[in-house]
Structure formats: C-alpha cells, structure tokens
Amino acid sequence: MTAPSAASSTSAPSTSATSNPAPSTSATSNPAPSSDAAFLTDFHHVATIGATDNDGVDRQALTPEDKQTRDWMRAWAEDKGFEVRVDAIGNMFACLEFVPDAPFVLIGSHLDSQPLGGRFDGAYGVISALFAALRVKESIAESGQVPRFNLAVVNWFNEEGGRFAPSIMGSSVYAGLFGLREMLAVEDLEGTSVAEALNAIGYNGTDTPPEAISYAEIHIEQGRILEREATNIGVVESSWYTQKLDIDVLGEQSHTGATAMADRHDALVAGSKVVLAVADVVKEFEDEALVSSVGQHVVEPNSPIVVPRRVHMVADLRSSDPAVVIAARDSLRKQIADIARDHDITINVEDFDVRDKRYFPEAGVELAEKAVANEGLSIRRLETMAGHDSVAMNHRVPAVMMFVPSVDGVSHCEREFTTDEDMVRGLGVLTNVATELVAGELSDVRDGEIWVGKSVAEARA
Amino acid sequence: MTAPSAASSTSAPSTSATSNPAPSTSATSNPAPSSDAAFLTDFHHVATIGATDNDGVDRQALTPEDKQTRDWMRAWAEDKGFEVRVDAIGNMFACLEFVPDAPFVLIGSHLDSQPLGGRFDGAYGVISALFAALRVKESIAESGQVPRFNLAVVNWFNEEGGRFAPSIMGSSVYAGLFGLREMLAVEDLEGTSVAEALNAIGYNGTDTPPEAISYAEIHIEQGRILEREATNIGVVESSWYTQKLDIDVLGEQSHTGATAMADRHDALVAGSKVVLAVADVVKEFEDEALVSSVGQHVVEPNSPIVVPRRVHMVADLRSSDPAVVIAARDSLRKQIADIARDHDITINVEDFDVRDKRYFPEAGVELAEKAVANEGLSIRRLETMAGHDSVAMNHRVPAVMMFVPSVDGVSHCEREFTTDEDMVRGLGVLTNVATELVAGELSDVRDGEIWVGKSVAEARA
Numbered sequence: 001m002t003a004p005s006a007a008s009s010t011s012a013p014s015t016s017a018t019s020n021p022a023p024s025t026s027a028t029s030n031p032a033p034s035s036d037a038a039f040l041t042d043f044h045h046v047a048t049i050g051a052t053d054n055d056g057v058d059r060q061a062l063t064p065e066d067k068q069t070r071d072w073m074r075a076w077a078e079d080k081g082f083e084v085r086v087d088a089i090g091n092m093f094a095c096l097e098f099v100p101d102a103p104f105v106l107i108g109s110h111l112d113s114q115p116l117g118g119r120f121d122g123a124y125g126v127i128s129a130l131f132a133a134l135r136v137k138e139s140i141a142e143s144g145q146v147p148r149f150n151l152a153v154v155n156w157f158n159e160e161g162g163r164f165a166p167s168i169m170g171s172s173v174y175a176g177l178f179g180l181r182e183m184l185a186v187e188d189l190e191g192t193s194v195a196e197a198l199n200a201i202g203y204n205g206t207d208t209p210p211e212a213i214s215y216a217e218i219h220i221e222q223g224r225i226l227e228r229e230a231t232n233i234g235v236v237e238s239s240w241y242t243q244k245l246d247i248d249v250l251g252e253q254s255h256t257g258a259t260a261m262a263d264r265h266d267a268l269v270a271g272s273k274v275v276l277a278v279a280d281v282v283k284e285f286e287d288e289a290l291v292s293s294v295g296q297h298v299v300e301p302n303s304p305i306v307v308p309r310r311v312h313m314v315a316d317l318r319s320s321d322p323a324v325v326i327a328a329r330d331s332l333r334k335q336i337a338d339i340a341r342d343h344d345i346t347i348n349v350e351d352f353d354v355r356d357k358r359y360f361p362e363a364g365v366e367l368a369e370k371a372v373a374n375e376g377l378s379i380r381r382l383e384t385m386a387g388h389d390s391v392a393m394n395h396r397v398p399a400v401m402m403f404v405p406s407v408d409g410v411s412h413c414e415r416e417f418t419t420d421e422d423m424v425r426g427l428g429v430l431t432n433v434a435t436e437l438v439a440g441e442l443s444d445v446r447d448g449e450i451w452v453g454k455s456v457a458e459a460r461a
Numbered sequence: 462m463t464a465p466s467a468a469s470s471t472s473a474p475s476t477s478a479t480s481n482p483a484p485s486t487s488a489t490s491n492p493a494p495s496s497d498a499a500f501l502t503d504f505h506h507v508a509t510i511g512a513t514d515n516d517g518v519d520r521q522a523l524t525p526e527d528k529q530t531r532d533w534m535r536a537w538a539e540d541k542g543f544e545v546r547v548d549a550i551g552n553m554f555a556c557l558e559f560v561p562d563a564p565f566v567l568i569g570s571h572l573d574s575q576p577l578g579g580r581f582d583g584a585y586g587v588i589s590a591l592f593a594a595l596r597v598k599e600s601i602a603e604s605g606q607v608p609r610f611n612l613a614v615v616n617w618f619n620e621e622g623g624r625f626a627p628s629i630m631g632s633s634v635y636a637g638l639f640g641l642r643e644m645l646a647v648e649d650l651e652g653t654s655v656a657e658a659l660n661a662i663g664y665n666g667t668d669t670p671p672e673a674i675s676y677a678e679i680h681i682e683q684g685r686i687l688e689r690e691a692t693n694i695g696v697v698e699s700s701w702y703t704q705k706l707d708i709d710v711l712g713e714q715s716h717t718g719a720t721a722m723a724d725r726h727d728a729l730v731a732g733s734k735v736v737l738a739v740a741d742v743v744k745e746f747e748d749e750a751l752v753s754s755v756g757q758h759v760v761e762p763n764s765p766i767v768v769p770r771r772v773h774m775v776a777d778l779r780s781s782d783p784a785v786v787i788a789a790r791d792s793l794r795k796q797i798a799d800i801a802r803d804h805d806i807t808i809n810v811e812d813f814d815v816r817d818k819r820y821f822p823e824a825g826v827e828l829a830e831k832a833v834a835n836e837g838l839s840i841r842r843l844e845t846m847a848g849h850d851s852v853a854m855n856h857r858v859p860a861v862m863m864f865v866p867s868v869d870g871v872s873h874c875e876r877e878f879t880t881d882e883d884m885v886r887g888l889g890v891l892t893n894v895a896t897e898l899v900a901g902e903l904s905d906v907r908d909g910e911i912w913v914g915k916s917v918a919e920a921r922a
Contacts, residue, residue: 115767222719255874256779257703258684276733288721295769297729297763305628305873384719409720
C-alpha cells in the first residue's frame with residue numbers, strides 16, 4: 001500500500017532518483033528514520049486513524065480520533081528526542097532546542113479534519129514538518145554547526161472549525177487574534193465546550209508555548225492551479241478577504257397537516273430563499289471573483305409534520321478583492337430584509353469572523369523560491385482562497401506558506417488526493433526552508449518589533 | 462390557575478350550571494373523582510410534565526417526559542380500579558371489564574407531543590377518555606345495568622412521529638396497517654430504535670391488547686372552523702388524502718473557501734430549490750386545496766466551511782381531493798428531476814406514508830350528533846386535514862372522531878390553546894358517546910365482519 005514496501009519488493013527500472021524521489025531514497029526493509037520511505041510509511045499510518053470507508057478520515061477536533069493522532073505525534077516526537085509541550089488551548093509543540101533561550105522557528109499545520117474529510121489536509125503539513133525537523137536535527141548533529149534559532153513542530157488545535165467555530169482557532173489564540181478564555185468557552189452543537197472537550201481527551205495543557213521567531217507551513221493546494229500548470233510547488237503571496245454571516249430565520253411553528261398555507265410563517269421556506277440568495281450573489285460579480293456558500297444549516301424543530309419555526313445558518317463569503325465581499329454582504333443584507341418582509345418573519349443577520357486580505361512577506365516568498373530551485377523543482381506564486389494557520393501566524397511573525405498539488409483540486413472530502421511523489425517533493429522543500437529559517441533567514445523582517453503581515457490598507461498605501 | 466380552585470374560592474352568580482359547566486359541578490375543595498373540576502385539575506397537572514417556557518410541552522415518544530405521563534396514567538387508572546395493559550409496541554390500555562370475554566369499546570388518543578408542542582394535542586383526548594370511562598363505570602355501578610361491551614382507555618404510542626417516523630405508529634400497528642417488527646426497528650436520528658427506546662423506559666409490554674369493537678376519540682380541532690362559526694363540537698366525516706415524499710439530495714462535499722463555484726455540486730443549493738418547489742406547488746391548484754411543507758431537513762456534514770454533500774428531507778402533501786395530491790406529487794417529481802439535472806447531482810425521491818382519503822361511518826357521525834344534542838350543544842360536520850389515531854382505527858372498527866375548538870386554530874406549537882369550558886363540554890359529549898358504544902351502538906356496522914372505513918374508490922363507486 002505504501003511506497004516503501006513497493007520499493008523493497010522490486011528494483012524496477014522506472015524508480016529513478018530524479019523522476020520519482022519517493023522510492024529512490026530507500027530500498028531496504030528498515031528505512032532510515034528520516035527517509036522519504038519512513039515519512040510515507042508514517043503518513044499512511046496516520047491516515048488509518050479515523051479512516052472512513054472511502055479513503056477519507058473523520059477526526060474532528062478533540063474527538064477520540066483526534067486524541068489518537070495527538071498521541072501518535074507525541075510518541076513519535078519523544079522517541080526522536082523532541083520535547084513535547086501542550087499549551088492551554090491544546091496546541092502541541094514538539095521542540096528541538098539547539099540554542100538555550102533562543103526563540104523558535106515554528107513549522108507545522110493541523111491534524112484535525114472535517115467530518116468525512118480528506119487525509120492530506122493538515123496532516124501532510126504536520127507529518128512533513130516532523131520529518132523536516134528531524135532532518136534539520138541530523139544535519140546539525142553531523143555538521144556540528146550551531147544554528148541561530150531553535151525549531152519546533154506544531155500541531156495547531158482546531159484549524160477546521162467543523163465542530164467548534166470559528167476555525168483556525170489554536171493558531172489564532174497563539175497569535176493573539178482570539179482570546180483564550182473566550183475560545184475555551186466555545187461550545188459545539190451538543191453544548192460541549194472546548195475546555196470540557198480538551199479535558200476529556202487529556203490535552204488541556206499547562207506548558208508555556210515556545211516563542212516564535214518565524215513560521216513555515218506546507219499544505220495541499222485544495223485547488224487546481226498547480227495540477228493544471230504541472231508546477232511542483234505553490235508559494236502564497238496573499239490570503240483572500242473572507243467573512244461569515246450568522247443568519248437566524250425565526251418563523252412560527254405550526255402543524256403541517258392542519259395549518260392553512262395562508263396562515264404559515266415557515267422558517268424553512270424563507271431560509272431556502274436566503275440560501276439561494278447567498279448562492280446567486282456571485283452572479284453580481286465577475287466569474288469566480290467571489291465564492292459563497294452556506295455550509296451549516298440547522299432546522300428546528302425538524303419534525304416531518306411540523307412547519308419549521310427556525311433555521312440557523314452560517315454563510316461564507318470570500319474574494320481576493322475586499323470590496324467584492326463587502327458589496328456582496330451589503331446586497332445580501334438587503335435581499336434578506338426583503339425576504340423577511342415578504343414572509344412576515346424575523347431574520348437576524350450578524351457579521352462575524354471577518355478576516356482581512358493579508359500579504360505574506362516578500363522575503364519569505366523568495367526564500368521558498370530559492371528552496372525550490374535547490375531541489376530542482378518548479379514553483380509559482382498564488383493566492384490562498386482558504387484560511388490556514390499560516391494566515392493567523394503571519395499576523396505575529398513572518399510566515400512562509402507553500403502548497404503541493406491536489407489531484408482534481410478537491411478538498412474537504414474523502415476524494416481529496418495528493419501523490420506520494422508530490423508529498424516527498426514538498427518535504428524536501430520544507431526541509432530546505434526550515435534549514436534557512438533556523439540559520440536566521442526572515443528574522444530581520446521583524447525590524448525590531450513584532451512583524452505583521454501587511455493589510456489591504458497598508459499594501460495600498 | 463385551574464377552574465376548581467376558582468370555583469371553590471367563590472360562589473359568584475356567573476357560575477351557572479348551563480353556561481359554564483366547568484365550575485358548576487363542584488364547589489367543594491375535594492371535588493368528586495369524576496367531576497369536571499377533578500378532570501381540569503388532572504389535565505393541568507399533566508401539562509406540567511415536560512412543560513416548556515411558553516406554556517407548551519415537549520414530550521416526544523419514549524423520552525423521560527413521555528415515561529412520566531405514562532406513569533401518571535398508570536397510577537391514575539390503577540387507583541380507580543382499571544386494569545392496565547401494555548402491548549408490544551408500547552400502547553397502553555386502561556381496561557374496565559364489565560362483561561367477561563366481551564370485546565372492548567376503545568376510547569383515547571395519545572400523550573406524546575411534538576418537540577415544543579402544545580399541551581392539548583392528544584393529552585386532552587386521553588385524559589377526557591379516562592374521565593368519561595370513570596363516569597361510565599360509576600353509572601353502571603349506580604344503575605346496576607350490565608352493558609353489552611367492555612371499555613378501555615388507550616394511550617397510543619407515537620402518534621406525533623417527530624422522533625420516530627412514520628406518525629400514528631401505535632394505532633396503525635394495532636389496526637394491522639403497519640408491521641410490529643418493522644416498527645420496532647425504526648430508528649430516530651440518533652440511531653436509537655423503537656425497541657431500544659421502549660426498553661429504556663420500561664414500556665416494552667407483553668400484554669395482549671383488548672379486542673376492539675368500536676373506537677371513539679376527541680381532540681382539539683387544530684383549525685379555525687369551529688371557532689369562526691362559534692360551534693361547540695365538530696364531528697369528522699372524512700380524513701384528507703395524504704402522502705409524504707422522502708427526498709435525498711446527494712451532492713459532493715468540498716471546501717467552501719477553496720472550491721471554484723463552477724466546480725461545486727452543492728446539495729443545499731439544490732435542496733433549497735426543492736423546498737421552494739414543494740412550497741410553490743400549491744399554486745398549481747385552487748387556494749388551500751392542497752397544503753404542502755418540508756418539516757424535516759438535515760444537512761450533512763453541516764460544517765460552516767464545507768459545501769454540503771447531502772440534504773435529506775421529508776415533504777408532506779395533503780388534500781381533501783386525492784387527485785390533487787397525486788397531481789402535485791407528479792409535478793414535484795418532474796421539477797425535482799430538472800433540479801438534479803441542472804446541478805449535475807443525484808436526487809432520490811420515494812413515496813411513503815400514503816394515506817387514502819377515508820370516510821368515517823355515517824352511523825358514528827349521527828351518534829355524535831345525538832350526544833351533542835343531549836348535552837344541549839351545537840355541532841357541525843367537517844373533514845380532518847391532520848392525521849389521527851382514529852383514522853388508523855377506522856380501518857379496523859367503526860370509529861367516531863370529534864373535535865373541540867382551538868383558539869386561533871394553531872397547533873403543534875406552544876401557543877396551542879383550548880378553553881377549560883370547551884374541554885369540559887367535549888368531555889360530556891365523549892361520555893355520552895362512550896355510554897352508547899358500550900350499550901351496543903355501532904357494533905352492527907360490522908355486519909358480520911371487520912368493518913373498514915370506505916376508501917375513495919369505494920365511496921365513488
């Protein structure tokens with residue numbers, strides 16, 4: 001099933017070192033601990049935790065499956081000589097201290113998934129960061145050259161936000177964007193708080209997290225650009241402007257079989273018009289300038305023979321251009337007010353989780369380009385439509401965000417796929433970037449104070 | 462709060478026997494066990510079980526609150542000398558055996574409610590049946606005249622169908638319309654089966670239910686006709702033709718922030734069009750000739766940043782005219798096929814819970830009219846849009862279905878209301894009907910074999 005076993009079973013001529021790095025690094029049955037083969041073995045092992053019927057995983061934040069991946073990471077890291085710390089929001093840091101008291105380069109992503117999600121989203125970033133860190137450690141041990149900074153691999157808490165909203169929670173608390181106490185009080189749909197759920201799986205940590213000097217992350221693209229252009233690596237220049245709308249449609253509960261149509265105030269009928277308004281608002285702009293959706297949508301009381309009294313939904317609006325999101329949001333508020341009036345019901349709409357378009361530091365983009373050149377691969381610059389932990393971290397320290405190709409561009413589903421070959425290429429690039437970061441690269445971007453990614457206003461000025 | 466306390470605290474001249482039957486029957490602090498005052502006290506006591514903030518009740522089938530009302534009924538009935546039996550589907554029968562081995566007249570309704578439902582729907586019918594039976598027992602004891610049949614009060618399992626679909630489950634199993642084993646295997650949205658839930662509250666009975674000879678039920682109207690026409694009692698001539706559609710919208714899960722709009726197969730967008738098609742199909746017919754709704758609607762995976770892969774919903778269609786429902790159903794299937802094609806997704810549609818329009822026996826309608834005349838009240842004939850246990854029972858034995866007025870016609874919501882005065886009037890009428898039924902009325906409708914309500918085809922022939 002995994003590359004190592006395939007490689008050890010045959011010496012077919014097609015596994016040449018340049019075209020297929022995965023099998024080339026090891027053809028023994030006991031690959032070196034930091035080898036590509038070991039990386040692929042471990043990656044595919046972690047994919048069995050919370051595995052679903054159709055090759056996906058279901059490891060929502062703080063579930064038993066999330067605990068299993070956390071336990072796996074802890075055991076792996078401690079076995080390799082990392083010191084594992086867990087902070088109060090459940091972020092895990094596997095630390096390598098080369099220089100006492102120096103700050104840390106952080107590399108990583110997240111091990112939690114969407115419900116029936118893919119096995120690459122997040123997990124690829126954490127596991128490749130573990131192997132990149134191990135390789136950096138080995139290089140330092142071999143060369144005897146002490147670097148400028150320490151290195152830690154991070155598994156951020158609740159990047160996905162499927163169970164506990166908002167998403168990108170752990171890295172945003174670390175970066176100071178969300179309050180710790182407020183996030184610990186967030187509840188899932190069953191009324192379980194983050195604090196209770198952390199306690200339940202034993203990851204309510206008390207450790208002081210390592211102090212970051214810079215951050216790097218590698219992730220699957222979740223789009224089709226790299227695949228279409230046959231490019232190995234993407235480096236992110238900026239993140240899209242995003243916001244959510246909390247929409248609460250309040251009708252009147254009545255009997256489906258005994259209430260005249262004229263007497264009804266059906267929350268689901270009005271709510272369905274809201275869903276379609278959210279979908280159709282993209283037509284007010286250029287093709288694909290805006291993406292919109294309603295992903296969460298709960299009907300009450302949800303009985304086959306009761307006219308619904310309430311629909312609570314969350315709409316998601318994203319664009320590279322902040323003005324497009326703002327115009328779409330204004331148009332939707334107006335349309336929703338009209339729907340409420342037509343149905344003589346109340347619809348409350350609130351903005352939340354507004355995330356400004358932000359630029360990653362140019363020096364970090366160039367660092368990634370240099371690392372890719374070192375590996376003999378191809379690269380292009382792009383934007384990220386999706387949120388990532390790197391977007392939060394980029395508020396606090398200079399961050400580098402890189403992508404590997406996604407087959408068909410699909411994500412947040414079981415069909416999500418990236419080839420072993422592309423994963424191994426990304427690991428090589430991340431190792432290069434981490435080596436440069438611990439040597440001091442990007443640290444001067446701080447310019448004497450905490451560096452923040454440029455906002456739209458700053459970039460335009 | 463209840464009539465008895467008001468009556469016992471004053472002898473105001475307004476409480477005359479003819480205009481206000483509730484307080485007139487008892488002005489003592491210990492009303493007679495079968496008095497109107499005792500009935501109202503017990504009715505309002507049961508309304509405290511599972512009471513909600515706004516005067517409703519939440520007692521879905523086989524919940525702890527449903528168990529409490531069942532325990533209350535058992536204690537009440539045993540205290541008054543009834544023998545309580547529970548059958549394999551959890552129907553409760555409080556039996557009075559006057560004539561050994563004779564069949565039973567059944568009277569009753571259901572104690573379960575919708576989520577955030579009203580306190581009158583069903584409970585009024587069971588509690589008034591308990592008091593009507595007690596009065597019949599007392600009359601027989603006083604007169605010494607042995608009736609022709611025995612009498613039992615029934616609390617049917619799961620009339621509402623909010624937790625376990627389909628509705629009208631217990632009486633339909635009793636009447637032979639649904640299979641016992643099939644219904645015991647039905648699961649709620651959490652995957653708990655009827656059998657497991659019956660076990661959990663200790664109402665998985667093993668008693669043989671009493672054999673019915675006839676059936677009577679009184680219920681709130683859940684409509685506005687009686688109130689608008691200032692009529693005391695409605696008697697049901699026929700039930701509407703109803704059917705449900707199980708609609709499963711199967712799209713593709715993807716990332717709300719990383720999937721181009723053109724690449725999406727959003728189940729909720731397509732599902733919202735289905736909801737609106739169900740609402741709008743009524744416009745193809747005369748005003749209020751058809752009522753339609755979607756009451757149950759579940760989105761998967763229901764995460765704020767995932768494009769939904771599935772919407773599962775139940776649509777409900779009802780009309781006095783079967784041809785209207787059939788035409789609406791055909792139109793919807795065509796429209797839904799078009800929606801599926803437009804969105805390049807699968808939508809499976811299945812008919813279920815089809816209930817033919819059926820007529821109640823004319824002799825039963827006339828029996829109710831005679832009882833109302835005996836009580837000096839007014840009556841009119843009408844149809845029922847809503848399903849009732851009496852509709853199922855009318856397949857097996859001749860059934861009489863009566864209504865008392867509903868304020869504003871609202872039902873399946875906390876605001877549901879019927880006055881104490883109207884409830885007491887209905888109790889008097891039900892007592893009259895039960896007295897006639899145990900004396901032998903309607904039993905000749907059987908005509909030597911099991912009587913079935915006339916179907917549409919039979920009535921037209």
